[in-house]
Amino acid sequence: MAGLTEDHPQIGIDDIIDGSEQKLNEDIVERESGGGAREMAPPAGNSIHRSGSRPQLDLSKAAIQGNFEERDPTILLPNQSDDISHLALDIGGSLIKLIYFSRHEDRSVKDRRKKFLEEKIGVSNGIRRSYPILGGRLHFVKFETAKINECLDFISSKQLHRGGMDAHDWNSDAPDNENAVIKATGGGAHKFADLFKERLGVSIEKEDEMNCLVAGANFLLKAIRHEAFTHMEGQKEFVQIDQNDLFPYLLVNIGSGVSMIKVDGDGKFQRVSGTNVGGGTYWGLGKLLTKCKSFDELLELSQRGDNRTIDMLVGDIYGGMDYSKIGLSASTIASSFGKAISENKNLEDYRPEDISLSLLRMISYNIGQISYLNALRFGLKRIFFGGFFIRGHAYTMDTISFAVHFWSKGDAQAMFLRHEGFLGALGAFMSYEKHGLDDLMVHHLVERFPMGAPYTGGKIHGPPLGDLNEKISWMAKFVQKGTEITGPVPMASPRTTGLGGFEVPSSKGATLRSDASNLNVGVLHLVPTLEVFPLLADPKIYEPNTIDLAEQGELQYWFTVLSEHLPDLVDKAVASEGGTDDAKRRGDAFARAFSAHLARLMEEPAAYGKLGLANLLELREECLREFQFIDAYRSIKQRENEASLAVLPDLLMELDGMNEETRLLTLIEGVLAANIFDWGSRACVELYHKGTIIEIYRMSRNKMQRPWRVDDFDVFKERMLGSGDEKPHPHKRALLFVDNSGADVVLGMLPLARELLRRGTEVVLVANSLPALNDVTAMELPDIVAEAAKHCDILRRAAEAGGLLVDAMINSQDVNKENSSSVPLMVVENGCGSPCIDLRQVSSELAAAAKDADLVILEGMGRALHTNFNAQFKCDALKLAMVKNQRLAEKLIKGYIYDCVCRYEPASS
Numbered sequence: 001m002a003g004l005t006e007d008h009p010q011i012g013i014d015d016i017i018d019g020s021e022q023k024l025n026e027d028i029v030e031r032e033s034g035g036g037a038r039e040m041a042p043p044a045g046n047s048i049h050r051s052g053s054r055p056q057l058d059l060s061k062a063a064i065q066g067n068f069e070e071r072d073p074t075i076l077l078p079n080q081s082d083d084i085s086h087l088a089l090d091i092g093g094s095l096i097k098l099i100y101f102s103r104h105e106d107r108s109v110k111d112r113r114k115k116f117l118e119e120k121i122g123v124s125n126g127i128r129r130s131y132p133i134l135g136g137r138l139h140f141v142k143f144e145t146a147k148i149n150e151c152l153d154f155i156s157s158k159q160l161h162r163g164g165m166d167a168h169d170w171n172s173d174a175p176d177n178e179n180a181v182i183k184a185t186g187g188g189a190h191k192f193a194d195l196f197k198e199r200l201g202v203s204i205e206k207e208d209e210m211n212c213l214v215a216g217a218n219f220l221l222k223a224i225r226h227e228a229f230t231h232m233e234g235q236k237e238f239v240q241i242d243q244n245d246l247f248p249y250l251l252v253n254i255g256s257g258v259s260m261i262k263v264d265g266d267g268k269f270q271r272v273s274g275t276n277v278g279g280g281t282y283w284g285l286g287k288l289l290t291k292c293k294s295f296d297e298l299l300e301l302s303q304r305g306d307n308r309t310i311d312m313l314v315g316d317i318y319g320g321m322d323y324s325k326i327g328l329s330a331s332t333i334a335s336s337f338g339k340a341i342s343e344n345k346n347l348e349d350y351r352p353e354d355i356s357l358s359l360l361r362m363i364s365y366n367i368g369q370i371s372y373l374n375a376l377r378f379g380l381k382r383i384f385f386g387g388f389f390i391r392g393h394a395y396t397m398d399t400i401s402f403a404v405h406f407w408s409k410g411d412a413q414a415m416f417l418r419h420e421g422f423l424g425a426l427g428a429f430m431s432y433e434k435h436g437l438d439d440l441m442v443h444h445l446v447e448r449f450p451m452g453a454p455y456t457g458g459k460i461h462g463p464p465l466g467d468l469n470e471k472i473s474w475m476a477k478f479v480q481k482g483t484e485i486t487g488p489v490p491m492a493s494p495r496t497t498g499l500g501g502f503e504v505p506s507s508k509g510a511t512l513r514s515d516a517s518n519l520n521v522g523v524l525h526l527v528p529t530l531e532v533f534p535l536l537a538d539p540k541i542y543e544p545n546t547i548d549l550a551e552q553g554e555l556q557y558w559f560t561v562l563s564e565h566l567p568d569l570v571d572k573a574v575a576s577e578g579g580t581d582d583a584k585r586r587g588d589a590f591a592r593a594f595s596a597h598l599a600r601l602m603e604e605p606a607a608y609g610k611l612g613l614a615n616l617l618e619l620r621e622e623c624l625r626e627f628q629f630i631d632a633y634r635s636i637k638q639r640e641n642e643a644s645l646a647v648l649p650d651l652l653m654e655l656d657g658m659n660e661e662t663r664l665l666t667l668i669e670g671v672l673a674a675n676i677f678d679w680g681s682r683a684c685v686e687l688y689h690k691g692t693i694i695e696i697y698r699m700s701r702n703k704m705q706r707p708w709r710v711d712d713f714d715v716f717k718e719r720m721l722g723s724g725d726e727k728p729h730p731h732k733r734a735l736l737f738v739d740n741s742g743a744d745v746v747l748g749m750l751p752l753a754r755e756l757l758r759r760g761t762e763v764v765l766v767a768n769s770l771p772a773l774n775d776v777t778a779m780e781l782p783d784i785v786a787e788a789a790k791h792c793d794i795l796r797r798a799a800e801a802g803g804l805l806v807d808a809m810i811n812s813q814d815v816n817k818e819n820s821s822s823v824p825l826m827v828v829e830n831g832c833g834s835p836c837i838d839l840r841q842v843s844s845e846l847a848a849a850a851k852d853a854d855l856v857i858l859e860g861m862g863r864a865l866h867t868n869f870n871a872q873f874k875c876d877a878l879k880l881a882m883v884k885n886q887r888l889a890e891k892l893i894k895g896y897i898y899d900c901v902c903r904y905e906p907a908s909s
């Protein structure tokens, strides 16, 4: 029996739960981007390379496809055979967990700007790594084992077994490759091998379940930032795992039985113990005692249970008193089911709810206790619990945590994994040789909200969502039917009674969501070119978000702001695509999808890891892109750029007539004043109805009055101009994180850049890789700079030296000679498409540009307030923004809307 011998790994709980009785996952629940199928690039090359039965990536003649600087370059493997599988499965008794990889489309072009940067600052994306990571996405999908045909249809429709063929080609005549192999673990890997061969023509290569569990857990703990969390009295808290201090740990996999595995490193582990009292025991006994039909029904019952009616408590023995001498409170369970001995009752006299809860507590405490004892035995401080017994159930996690805490007297900590259900499948995926995943670092992986329809927890009938049209139709149906957006178990306030345990579960709610654990994983974007911004003072303590959304009322407030902004955004988005019927349909679907995401996050803010405002704002942009709105503010940006460029010459002339000191102040005022052009702020958008861009800009400048609410200008001025006769050395290189198009960049940041250039400082304009609201992008900036350069010699020479002017780029050798007198003005992309920036994950060209920089200027609310307000840098840092939201002004700077922030912090030593 499971757990009794060390030789036999525990079978998963899925293996003994009768799938046909399972309510869980009645239909396919796909955690993926609905557009995933479109991203499957056609296979490269056609030669076949094999090593035994193991499919391998053939790296010979590997080359970056297209652009070295893009966020996620595809690596072309011209000699790679078509049949490499990017699919792995864990086939349990009730659930099939499937992981597949989709490559990114290569959309970027390697332009002159990028070529120049390569020479000038030595960006070398992609080739830094010696192994073949492919930029792409890891998708997590589940099926009921009883409906294995749906799983096979899914694989077939996406052509996953053929190694990444585009879903559009699913009717293609491409012959099946008889040698194709896919990796799978779990009992079903044996049971269904013939079916896979028959239906898909592929062989299943079975991987050891225990190996897979450990490989999957190691990968998750090393590569996903918010993977592990503690769960105490209803409170979920993410734990930052130090990659270099992960081992050893105890992995407790709670399936039907329980395995306890001491993990010492990659591939280094030992199953040290186990127990036969596990998930199977709960389900088996529960089924007999309560007549429940499914595991989840049983779990749901426990939500409404009161185990005191059946458990014998210390207080029952001691006349309602604590046994404080040995540290036991009256509410401690002295004997699970103990009351049943003395009471003259039959089974029917007990409520099934109470029985279920009593059972759940008995088993969870027992597992927690044995786990702790094993941790103690091997001196392990950390215990990670996984397996489908837990399935995101708050009370189960609480009881296990309580037991570990209780028995260890707070010395050991129980932790849980968000991808708990996918450990085996991930491990099987990892077992493909040379995919390069094992060396991925946290900053190479971006977890994003799943954008396909099923993320809402709805049920899908028929084939999985393939293209945009299907996705749109699904969104329409989803709302028409009024399908409830399923949420997790709501948390009740904790009711702990001190030593010994809870009187009643602290994490109880009315209903248990049947797919509780399903909704807690997103899509993993693998972006091997992302890097940690090298100028962060201490990346380990860096937290991008300034406001904690967990604080009372914060999430609700931002939820309302974003919801209210939605109709206007949809109008803009639809107009940006010509206002066609197709655009309207997409706009409608976008609004529904985004609202559904918001609703989901209101219920379970930590659904995809720790939630910050930056994630919410990025979600909106990602969602727009998902419905193919590439740049909703395109025409607004163009119009504002043109209007601002027209008045730039006058502004420059005005500035040139000033002395150094007045000019510097006017420049900073100019940046702050021009930051008013923000189409993401409701208050500002209302302002725009009241005048032309130039009128608003003038009004904003006229209102600039020092002291600003945060005003470090004098310290900054001293660093720039010195005091007395002493002239400070100019900064060598400044990185200017620009914000909005139009006046913001043209009349604010460019003149500031010009001042720095004039003083001999190289300037790097850092802009978004992808559009977000009216933010200017790195693609758009060279044209803007070129226009501005027509009116200004300083900008022209610097832009030529920085490779931004096309004419000068024709012969780059001439450029270097002719412009040796000027420091360069360059443009780099930041690696993101959001109004905020998380400096733990920036483009490699930005990381390369940062190496020689000694000044960072962050501009705008998104980049300097919502994120990075408290960020510390190794170099001098200036944060400039106008606060365009009353609540933020009150909270952050105890001020008012339209107050300004000029925060200067010299290099932290």
Ligand SMILES: CC(C)(COP(=O)(O)O)[C@@H](O)C(=O)NCCC(=O)O
Binding pocket: 561, 617, 675, 677, 678, 679, 680, 681, 682, 683, 739, 740, 773, 835, 859, 860, 861, 862, 863, 866, 884, 885, 886
């Ligand atoms: C989205 C933004 C961060 C963009 O601001 P920016 O970085 O352009 O200064 C900002 O407009 C914002 O926080 N808007 C929502 C709040 C509001 O409408 O008041």
Ligand SMILES: [Mn+2]
Binding pocket: 678, 739, 740, 773, 774, 775, 835, 860, 862
């Ligand atoms: Mn902006």
